[in-house]
Amino acid sequence: MKKQLSILSLAVLLLSMSSCATVFGGKVTDAQRTKPAAGQPSREIRTGALIADILLFLPGLAVDFATGAIYRP
Structure with a gap:
């Protein structure tokens, strides 16, 4: 059970970090x-x-x- 929970939490962490500029870049302007x-x-x-995404x-x-x-x- 603990192993499944740790794998699940790792998967959630990876998905949350999936697009660094979208998550940490702030509001997207019309010019962007x-x-x-x-x-x-x-x-x-x-x-x-770009480097973080790669x-x-x-x-x-x-x-x-x-x-x-x-x-x-």
Whole structure:
């Protein structure tokens, strides 16, 4: 029973850390959600959140890019 509880708590912890920029990045602004128009500079990516997503839980990277939270405000 203790082993199952520890495995379950570890799984919950991993899922909660699944997308670092979404969880810890704060509120996502409109500038982060919209793609830049042609001729405008591209958006900068939060490198710390990118590295954390790659090291901790790779599918979280897709969540961060989908929500726009990976981009700097």
